[in-house]
Amino acid sequence: MPDLRGPSRRAREIGQFHVMALLARAKELEAQGRSIVHMEIGEPDFPTARPIVEAGIRALEAGRTSYTAATGLPELRRAIAGFYRARYGLAVPAERIVITTGGSAALLLACAALVDPGDEVLLADPGYPCNRQFVRVMEGVPRAVPVDAAVEYQVTPGLLERHWTPRTRAVLIATPSNPTGTLVAAERLAAMAAIAGTRGGALIVDETYHGLVYEDACASAAGLPGDVFAVNSFSKYFGMTGWRLGWLVVPERHLAAVERLAQNVYLAPPTPAQYAALAAFEPGTVALLDKRRDAFRARRDYLVPALRALGFEIPVAPRGAFYVYAGCPDGVADSFAFSRELLEEAGVAVTPGADFGANAPQRHVRFAYTNCLEKLAEGVARIAAFLDTGRV
Amino acid sequence: MPDLRGPSRRAREIGQFHVMALLARAKELEAQGRSIVHMEIGEPDFPTARPIVEAGIRALEAGRTSYTAATGLPELRRAIAGFYRARYGLAVPAERIVITTGGSAALLLACAALVDPGDEVLLADPGYPCNRQFVRVMEGVPRAVPVDAAVEYQVTPGLLERHWTPRTRAVLIATPSNPTGTLVAAERLAAMAAIAGTRGGALIVDETYHGLVYEDACASAAGLPGDVFAVNSFSKYFGMTGWRLGWLVVPERHLAAVERLAQNVYLAPPTPAQYAALAAFEPGTVALLDKRRDAFRARRDYLVPALRALGFEIPVAPRGAFYVYAGCPDGVADSFAFSRELLEEAGVAVTPGADFGANAPQRHVRFAYTNCLEKLAEGVARIAAFLDTGRV
Numbered sequence: 001m002p003d004l005r006g007p008s009r010r011a012r013e014i015g016q017f018h019v020m021a022l023l024a025r026a027k028e029l030e031a032q033g034r035s036i037v038h039m040e041i042g043e044p045d046f047p048t049a050r051p052i053v054e055a056g057i058r059a060l061e062a063g064r065t066s067y068t069a070a071t072g073l074p075e076l077r078r079a080i081a082g083f084y085r086a087r088y089g090l091a092v093p094a095e096r097i098v099i100t101t102g103g104s105a106a107l108l109l110a111c112a113a114l115v116d117p118g119d120e121v122l123l124a125d126p127g128y129p130c131n132r133q134f135v136r137v138m139e140g141v142p143r144a145v146p147v148d149a150a151v152e153y154q155v156t157p158g159l160l161e162r163h164w165t166p167r168t169r170a171v172l173i174a175t176p177s178n179p180t181g182t183l184v185a186a187e188r189l190a191a192m193a194a195i196a197g198t199r200g201g202a203l204i205v206d207e208t209y210h211g212l213v214y215e216d217a218c219a220s221a222a223g224l225p226g227d228v229f230a231v232n233s234f235s236k237y238f239g240m241t242g243w244r245l246g247w248l249v250v251p252e253r254h255l256a257a258v259e260r261l262a263q264n265v266y267l268a269p270p271t272p273a274q275y276a277a278l279a280a281f282e283p284g285t286v287a288l289l290d291k292r293r294d295a296f297r298a299r300r301d302y303l304v305p306a307l308r309a310l311g312f313e314i315p316v317a318p319r320g321a322f323y324v325y326a327g328c329p330d331g332v333a334d335s336f337a338f339s340r341e342l343l344e345e346a347g348v349a350v351t352p353g354a355d356f357g358a359n360a361p362q363r364h365v366r367f368a369y370t371n372c373l374e375k376l377a378e379g380v381a382r383i384a385a386f387l388d389t390g391r392v
Numbered sequence: 393m394p395d396l397r398g399p400s401r402r403a404r405e406i407g408q409f410h411v412m413a414l415l416a417r418a419k420e421l422e423a424q425g426r427s428i429v430h431m432e433i434g435e436p437d438f439p440t441a442r443p444i445v446e447a448g449i450r451a452l453e454a455g456r457t458s459y460t461a462a463t464g465l466p467e468l469r470r471a472i473a474g475f476y477r478a479r480y481g482l483a484v485p486a487e488r489i490v491i492t493t494g495g496s497a498a499l500l501l502a503c504a505a506l507v508d509p510g511d512e513v514l515l516a517d518p519g520y521p522c523n524r525q526f527v528r529v530m531e532g533v534p535r536a537v538p539v540d541a542a543v544e545y546q547v548t549p550g551l552l553e554r555h556w557t558p559r560t561r562a563v564l565i566a567t568p569s570n571p572t573g574t575l576v577a578a579e580r581l582a583a584m585a586a587i588a589g590t591r592g593g594a595l596i597v598d599e600t601y602h603g604l605v606y607e608d609a610c611a612s613a614a615g616l617p618g619d620v621f622a623v624n625s626f627s628k629y630f631g632m633t634g635w636r637l638g639w640l641v642v643p644e645r646h647l648a649a650v651e652r653l654a655q656n657v658y659l660a661p662p663t664p665a666q667y668a669a670l671a672a673f674e675p676g677t678v679a680l681l682d683k684r685r686d687a688f689r690a691r692r693d694y695l696v697p698a699l700r701a702l703g704f705e706i707p708v709a710p711r712g713a714f715y716v717y718a719g720c721p722d723g724v725a726d727s728f729a730f731s732r733e734l735l736e737e738a739g740v741a742v743t744p745g746a747d748f749g750a751n752a753p754q755r756h757v758r759f760a761y762t763n764c765l766e767k768l769a770e771g772v773a774r775i776a777a778f779l780d781t782g783r784v
Contacts, residue, residue, distance in 0.1 A: 002592035004619050004645075005561070008530075011505045011649035014656055048457035056664065057449050065440035065634045101493055101636065104659050113403045117509055117531055133656040138400075139509055139531045169397070200394035227396050242457045242663030244493065244636075253396070257403035264406055264525040267496050270662045271634030272448065 014133050019351045022339060026349045037379035039367045040349040042178065044322070046292050048239050051285045052276050056243075059275030066271065070263040072099020072247070073274045079281050080247055090223035098248045098258055101269045103208045103233030105262075106248035107134045110204050110229040112265070113250075113257050115140035119169035121204075124155050125357035126325065126364070128178045131206060140169065146359040149315035153180035153325070157191040164199055171196055173221075174206040176213060179356050179366040180325040181300075181318020186219030193224045202227035208246075211237025211289070213320035214297040222249040229254075234273070236321075237289060238280045243273035296322050299369040299376055306380045307367065310387060324367040325356075329387060335365050346386040348379045406525050411743040414731060418741045429771035431759045432741040434570065436714070438684050440631050443677045444668050448635075451667030458663065462655040464491020464639070465666045471673050472639055482615035490640045490650055493661045495600045495625030497654075498640035499526045502596050502621040504657070505642075505649050507532035511561035513596075516547050517749035518717065518756070520570040523598060532561065538751040541707035545572035545717070549583040556591055563588055565613075566598040568605060571748050571758040572717040573692075573710020578611030585616045594619035600638075603629025603681070605712035606689040614641040621646075626665070628713075629681060630672045635665035688714050691761040691768055698772045699759065702779060716759040717748075721779060727757050738778040740771045 006012070019040050026036045047053075071077070074094070081094040100106040107130070115121065117139035123132055125144035132142035145163050147153045155163075160171055171192065175184040184192075184205075193203045205221035207230055222230040233246035250258045262268075279285055303324055304317050313327030332338045339352040353364030369376060398404070411432050418428045439445075463469070466486070473486040492498040499522070507513065509531035515524055517536035524534035537555050539545045547555075552563055563584060567576040576584075581597065588595045597613035599622055614622040625638035642650045654660075671677055695716055696709050703721030710716055724730045731744040745756030761768060 002590075004589065004594075005506075005592045007505050007646055007649035008508045008511075010508070010530075011646075011653055014649075014652050016648075016652050017655060020655070043459055047455040053452050053455075053457065057452050060445050060449050060452075063439040063445075065445065065632065067435055067633050101662075102659060104657065108657060112529060113399050114397075116400045116402070119400075130656045130659075137504060137530075137653075137657060138402075197396065198394075200397045202396075240457065241459050242660070244658075244660070244662045254399055254403075256408075257399035257406075260406050260408050261403055261529075263409060263412070264522045265496065265500060265529060266636075267494060267522075268634070268636070270493075270636045270665065272664055273662065 010137055010139070014136060017129060018336070018355050022343060022349060022351070026343060029343070029347070035347055037348045037375055037382060038371055039369070039376070039379050040351045041368055041370050043241050043370060044236060044239050044292070045370045045372070046239050048243070049285055049288045051279045051282060052240060055279035056272050056276030059272050064271055064275050067268045068271050068274060070266065070268050071259055072269055076274050076278055079278055083281050084220070084222055088220050088223070090220060092222045092249055096250050096252060096255065098250055098262060099269045099274060100246045100248050101266055102244040103206070103231050103235065103246035104130065105266055105269070106231040106246045107131060107206065108137070109248055109258050109261055110231065111135055111138045111140065112261050113254050114170055114202050118167070120165070120167045121169055122155065122160065122163050122171040124153065124174070124177065125359040126153065126179055126353065127357055128174060129355055131172055131174065144357055144359065152182040152316050153177060154182055154184050155192070157188060157195055160192050160195050164195070168199070168201055170202040170204055172204040172206065174208070175218065176209040176320030178209065178321055179323045180316065181321045181323050182316055183213065183216060183218055183319050189219055189221050190224055193221065193226050193228050197226035202229065204229045204231065206231045208233040209236050209321040212293055212296055212322060214300065216319055218320060227251050227254070234277050234280065237293065238277070239289065239292065240273065240277065243276060244270055245273040245277055296369065299373055302373055303367065303369050303376055310380070310384055322369050324369070326365055326367060327363050328365060334362050336362065339365060342383065342386060346382040348382050402529055402531070406528060409521060410728065410747050414735060414741060414743070418735060421735070421739070427739055429740045429767050429774060430763055431768070431771050432743045433760055433762050435633050435762060436628065436631050436684070437762045437764070438631050440635070441677055441680045443671045443674060443680070444632060447671035448664050448668030451664050456663055456667050459660045460663055460666060462658065462660050463651055464661055468666050468670055471670055475673050476612070476614055480612050480615070482612060484614045484641055488642050488644060488647065490642055490654060491661045491666060492638045492640050493658055494627065494636040495598070495623050495638035496522065497658055497661070498623040498638045499523060499598065500529070501640055501650050501653055502623065503527055503530045503532065504653050505646050506562055506594050510559070512557070512559045513561055514547065514552065514555050514563040516545065516566070516569065517751040518545065518571055518745065519749055520566060521747055523564055523566065536749055536751065544574040544708050545569060546574055546576050547584070549580060549587055552584050552587050556587065560591070560593055562594040562596055564596040564598065566600070567610065568601040568712030570601065570713055571715045572708065573713045573715050574708055575605065575608060575610055575711050581611055581613050582616055585613065585618050585620050589618040594621065596621045596623065598623045600625040601628050601713040604685055604688055604714060606692065608711055610712060619643050619646070626669050626672065629685065630669070631681065631684065632665065632669065635668060636662055637665040637669055688761065691765055694765055695759065695761050695768055702772070702776055714761050716761070718757055718759060719755050720757060726754050728754065731757060734775065734778060738774040740774050
């Protein structure tokens with residue numbers, strides 16, 4: 001009698017986020033009465049804005065609990081088209097906007113629609129770990145493009161030309177990037193769409209952190225011609241993490257395929273969340289969300305120089321999202337051990353570089369400024385004291 | 393310059409549900425002022441029960457809008473464990489219960505955790521179309537096991553032994569089944585788990601329609617030993633379709649893999665839905681849901697003899713879910729054309745057999761009794777008149 005077969009290769013290859021073990025340990029310490037400053041969590045510390053919550057409650061009161069179409073509520077798709085017009089000056093037809101169960105489902109659908117087994121997808125390293133796993137789940141091969149401060153931690157048109165091979169199906173860009181907070185300029189997005197297009201391939205742009213950008217107008221890929229998929233989320237700027245809602249802008253020629261995949265794999269995105277999100281584009285809500293964005297900017301403006309003063313290397317200041325990707329101070333050889341010691345000894349939780357790829361992860365940590373200024377200052381003071389003890 | 397590559401093979405092979413085109417046409421006709429009796433829709437016609445809605449509203453009022461753990465709220469996992477104890481007399485540890493974004497995500501996670509490219513999964517034909525697509529999305533090969541009235545439209549231990557090959561990774565059973573409403577007895581589930589186990593493989597049981605069972609105690613696979621995955625949903629019996637919530641009972645040895653997949657592919661299931669679902673197991677809610685189940689039974693008890701009287705063949709009366717899978721009356725050679733004519737001429741929408749597989753689909757249609765008795769009677773009268781005109 002044969003042994004039971006183990007999990008699939010994909011299931012074995014997809015790793016745990018290291019930050020999860022760290023978070024579990026942080027909670028253990030807190031349960032023991034220790035004070036922990038959280039600078040590891042990739043979720044805004046603000047609850048969902050009141051007008052959005054109220055729209056959700058009204059929808060529930062009105063009995064809006066049935067399935068919507070697989071592609072989402074038509075009025076929400078139109079509202080997002082209006083958002084592209086108003087905020088970006090882009091004409092994106094509502095028909096090309098597919099509502100999804102979070103940015104996660106948008107990324108999965110894009111990969112499911114494009115990637116055949118063995119197809120390669122290029123991604124910046126360091127980068128958000130799930131993005132390469134969507135490729136892997138679809139039996140594609142994620143190919144890391146190592147990026148550093150010299151290219152602002154982003155794939156450039158030059159790097160794209162150098163790394164594209166006949167096996168490449170697409171390139172996945174994230175702007176602003178998690179973990180580095182850097183952006184890709186409009187003309188570079190257009191150039192990379194053109195490079196992918198001349199090779200028969202596609203450009204996927206993860207715009208999950210759009211809206212949380214601090215001095216620049218952030219370019220969207222949603223208006224570019226060719227096989228360009230733009231992913232966005234209601235989680236970060238719109239502050240709707242737990243509701244699980246996002247969207248995918250789909251090239252016309254892939255629409256039917258994406259709709260069939262959405263029908264079969266998801267049936268439909270969550271209905272209460274979709275009605276709630278209709279309130280996200282109202283002027284009163286936008287004013288509120290922009291204020292929160294300004295609070296994130298103030299935190300970044302405090303945190304980046306404070307970390308530099310402690311010896312952390314931040315060669316490119318983040319311009320969006322809510323992360324600082326920093327080289328560890330001299331004497332720290334292993335960012336993973338450093339993260340654990342920082343938690344155990346100093347009561348500060350940060351994310352080790354190992355979660356973001358294989359490009360010098362042992363030298364880097366990620367700080368999230370999803371915590372109020374007072375807590376961030378407390379965290380910085382604890383790290384300073386920890387470094388002063390000469391333990392590193 | 394090469395042409396842009398088209399959608400992936402998977403995206404091209406996954407078909408549209410035929411019922412979608414029919415539904416769109418039904419809506420067109422309604423927009424023109426025609427009256428349509430809907431007997432095609434696989435969604436309960438009841439809104440979510442008030443205690444569940446109220447729990448959702450309370451959660452929103454309390455600001456419960458953040459991510460939960462990828463495996464779901466611990467208190468909901470415990471509540472489901474309590475449900476297995478109370479309703480089935482089964483001891484299922486809460487740690488093995490993973491909350492998912494609908495039954496869809498539970499099925500996708502089970503397939504992602506088990507299926508390597510080329511692995512085959514056995515499924516009854518006729519069967520719910522998405523189930524074979526979850527296998528296909530993971531680059532597995534869905535293998536139809538043709539089933540008929542003689543085996544109550546279910547895979548049996550004998551059929552399983554006959555169809556299992558060295559390429560088979562798992563068998564996916566649905567009880568009650570969509571579209572046939574038939575069940576699998578406890579001892580047969582156990583026998584099939586054992587057969588799969590002795591071959592190193594897994595049993596996946598889709599229990600989405602559990603709770604909507606009319607005279608039998610419906611056996612759950614959740615307590616069986618070996619590599620047995622049980623899928624359930626808050627959509628049908630619990631009436632929470634649009635909230636997108638379900639769960640997966642995972643064998644101990646696959647738990648870590650399923651958790652990693654859930655983290656990467658979904659992040660977490662919707663938070664408001666999870667808090668709302670906590671109210672689903674309260675005695676007052678259960679009494680309400682059981683009343684709705686009784687309403688479905690009354691509809692079945694009306695519809696089955698009424699359709700038989702019109703010449704539809706229903707050799708095995710459905711014992712659960714809310715569907716009747718019927719052979720068309722003599723003279724109907726093409727159920728697809730029949731469905732279209734029934735809609736256009738008689739104003740009755742039903743689902744053609746083609747949506748459920750390749751096993752004599754042209755002879756069958758599915759009626760859903762997700763409509764009140766008065767409407768069902770109106771539908772039956774219209775079909776009777778249509779058949780009387782001698783058009784078929």
